[in-house]
Amino acid sequence: MADEMVKKVQQWLNINYMGKVGYNEIEENGITSWETIYGLTRALQIELGIEQTSDNFGPTTRSLFKPLSIDSNPSEDDLSLEANSIRQQIGIIQGALWCKGYNPGGFTGYFGEGTKASIIELQTDAGLTNCDGVVDVTIMRALLSMDAFRLLEYRVDADKKIQEIQQAINRDYSSNKYFNDDLGLIPCDGIYGRNTNKGLIYAIQIEEGIDEPTGFVGPQTRESFPFLQVGSENNFVKLLQYALYCNGYDPTGFTGYFGIHTKLAVTNFQKFVALDVDGYVGKQTWASLVTSTGDPDRKGTCCDTSDTITDEIANDISAKGYTTIGRYLTGKYAMKPSEFKLIIDHGFNVVPIYEVYGYEAEWFTEANGERDALHAVIAAKTIGIPEGTTIYFGVDCDVNEDDISSRVIPYFEAVQATFETLDNCYEIGVYAPRYACSRLYALGYTPTSFVCDMSSGFAANLGYPLPKNWAFDQIAENNYTVGGTKYALDNNIASGLDTGCDHVQDFDLENVSTIIDILGFNVTEYEKTTTVFSSDAIKISVRNALEEQISGNYATININDGEVREISGVTLASALEKLELTLSADANIELKKTLLSFGNCDLKVAAEVDATTGEIKIKIEQVKSKTINKKAINVSKMMIITIDKDKLEDYVEEVVKSAVEDLIELIEKILVLVVLAIAFFLIVAYAPIEAIISIVLTLIVLFK
Template structure:
């Protein structure tokens, strides 16, 4: 226990306990995320942010900068200023930087603590000023000193990336451990050097980044060679000094890496090599020789696979009650063998979160897998792949996944050791389970490239299959959808079994699309979530939410609070529907191949005359991003007065998404709702069916000009900055293009 941290925790609870939006800090004298969240929320309360959250997001950043970035000799000597300094000093103690006291005075000791973090993080500016990104760095559990097991060379890489690219990547950890943040910082660096504008950089490899990756070879020099050296090193291939010179050592290391991941070994770093060192999918268009599927392999489908160059196919040993009929069917094994293919068995019942994993459940899984494999006649030493199909974090792997595989091994050994154990999951899971001695080979879910367990982790040394894409091949009776896998040769599957397969009745077919639950059905969830993420990531306001909008925790058909301020609140919901609903109260516009029926600017009405050229361009880019993501779909909008509020709905209907192996399709319906609040309340609230006077000009303009859709979209686009307006009337003025607008703070 640390006495200073305990003092900080007690101060926070005494000062802010009971305040709306504050979460209690544990009084244990230990630094942890809970204490950091308490410090963050305390800062937000001091800054006047009503909707506090655990994260130091754009709203906290901009509000703090407006209040004034602290430095020696430039801190308000008010009670509020003293309390904000105490929050900073508390964060310093929690991060291991001694600020010289805990007294609310920004003295030389506090300045030196700030310089200490700036220096440890490798930042170019080391002047003791608490910039917004520095305050944010203090309020995380990221470490900026080498921690236990950290690699000094990875720390060197992390500091170099922070030094050059912190303005786009943010301040990333410099603890010597390669991780998600380091991976993103490396890609931000690549995007910067490629000349991609900062506002278009994402920290993930998209089409533009991929297309601009240079081909490097012996004799190449410069920053891209250094990036390649970094990427090779964190993939466990050491090319020597990070000097930006593509010498013999780098060439030979590239060849070794290419051989390891199954590429042609030519010593040149082309796009496929770049993608293999940067992202878990590698090149997703690369053709594999193995696959897996939930579809029965008929003779026609087996021939399709054979003709397409596939050698091995993964199939499931069992079904889940109430789920798809995905297990190996009667006579299916013979179809596979007759086509000259091999099979590798997979055991997956339900494995979508940590609750499905424990030592006891591992024992149960082994018993079920053993019984099923034996009934099909799989021979001794066949490798069965046990699935972990979620983005397991480090503590979940340690506390639940490892014990689960311990149970699998114990039970399989008790049953005579007939079968070998393999693991399916993200890179982190596969490596951890294998290094613990509980799996002989790994089947990597590489195409889940957004998983934290695939970002910042190298391909496991024992990988047998790497799942990189979902594709469809064949036609007619031979049509089949498969997950395309790269095969290393460590497991070539089984080419025969010992027993005649039992016959049994075919199980029920899939339910109709309308009854498919996107939160429970894994195929539907993956397809719909990919479309949600593709569209949602293009909507700026959604990145302000502290909710789990772009993680495996996201739920369909659930409304999420996104952000809000004194005069507004924003919510989002992603629902599914089998058919386009009737929308008699909405204005509609359809898209074909990502192109709207009319130009985005033209349905803004009179508002367009009050916008700057830059604002119009940003708005049009926003609309273009949405429509391109939607493809063939519809945009709908409505404005409805509800007492003293105005409800603005913007609905985005995607093109149809395939959600089952039968090619059933559903529409994704994303609803963004903005509530504008009347800040001129009288003693009597407005009648429920009549708008408050402040909203009348807006409702009149859209009624006459028909610009409801354009203005609704404008409101959603501008909502990240709405908190900067000083009244509801100011927001309405902006939306209708009034000449009486306050000073422009929207851009």
């Protein structure tokens, strides 16, 4: 909702600073936003004489700003540049107060009792004890931020006790130089977020006596975590109680004494995160309370990898104590059916992960959710993943609240809707940072979560508790070598909420029989181009997809009862007669048998010639319908034939060479497309080199 005083602040900024170097015009809409805060910040920097202004309240701004108070007002007759700058700075303070919801009593550039009272109110809300109404650099920095220092009552997750923790951390630790330089004051809005988590870590490090605390848990911090138990009483216990409450476990007070209620909160937390449940607080419990990774050296029973599992690697993984392996369904790291069977045969359970472009927030749209859901189901079925298994869709990037609301949630709505059309043959899970997992679970889209806690720097992990529905918690990546083969393995903690699948369920998507399958090129992976034959002169690749792959300029070949009847409406009787004359009796029989095996179908054929290299690329596609769990889908199988005409010449006589040269001019003719396609089918009857020569000789007959 627009606020009239905020609008006046925006107008004042534009009137006073428009045209000055370093200031950017802001919208006058009465709504406090980062744009307005940046405008106030740049205005202050201009008053401080900073030539290279920025949106940040950085070290230079902090070093140049001098405290302002009710005693800072210049006399009315002082019209010096310095006096005018002080009045402007006071105006900036008053403008920032209005934007933060505090009423300084006016917008005058004069530091009066109303302004002082508002500053005291802010200091009190921030938890400070020395509430004197003086705007020092810490208060100025807090003013020029979007941090709130009042409980956000409109947020359902705002918690008065979290606010008490935030205020206590500011009161007891914000005067530390390293804390203050980094954070200034942490917000006191009742929301456990990134800066509250960081402030808590600073507090622990300060209590540990670390000379230069950082707000991040490193080896020194982990080694200095104190051991606590019932009867302990000190500031560490109070910080423990803060951490427990922030993770959803109420110790029933922040007393600094480790009593039975604190122990109960500790044991409940340990049970939830799958630690040894003993009620003692050691290094692992501390780490799990304040960092997303917890103890990175903690041993899990689940792992995941992007590397292909071989017998040797499977044995090595088993020797390390793992019982469950996560593998990708598609993409360049895709698990093949044979690999899946090998993993199962070695006694592992398998957790299927689907990710194509999950590392980009822009990928998450409704359309891509529908697409990915269908592709994931097809891939899972062709690999042999049993129905009922949870497929984890990857959100492998740092997503903020807006990304989650506007991108990730609509994506998973589409995934869920698509799964429903497929009779919910698989369960939906998510691989994502903590906050994304929790939001999706709360909305009912993902019963289980695979948490990418290893990305400890993600904003969506910092300051967010482990999701209630976590099944796997990814905490560390390790690299191993076995038998000279290197492979990477992510270490995951398992909660037991999901165990993956433990057997192969045969599925006959191969029944979608196309010319490519009949020719013996059995490729089951989707959205991946697989080379099935390669020589110096010719390469053959196959690509499967769930939508048509050839568009634009192409010809359609109609095959009926073992005969090629027409191409794009043009009959081919004379062309086929010429083709038959070039072949032996046995070859003609093989050609007829092959065409009969294709049944009645339409093929798309397209060709292109590289103007620079002369390389010829021919694409042959067949689309067939397949019903999966009552949903009809189109399965496209495409064969790509790439011919290097220069190298092809080495295989044939001089007369053949000249014919190939002529092909460049003739390739655009529709007839060439079908002849190439039909001639290529002879590969089932000839060895590769003979088939190549057959193609070229056929062209000579047709165009000489």
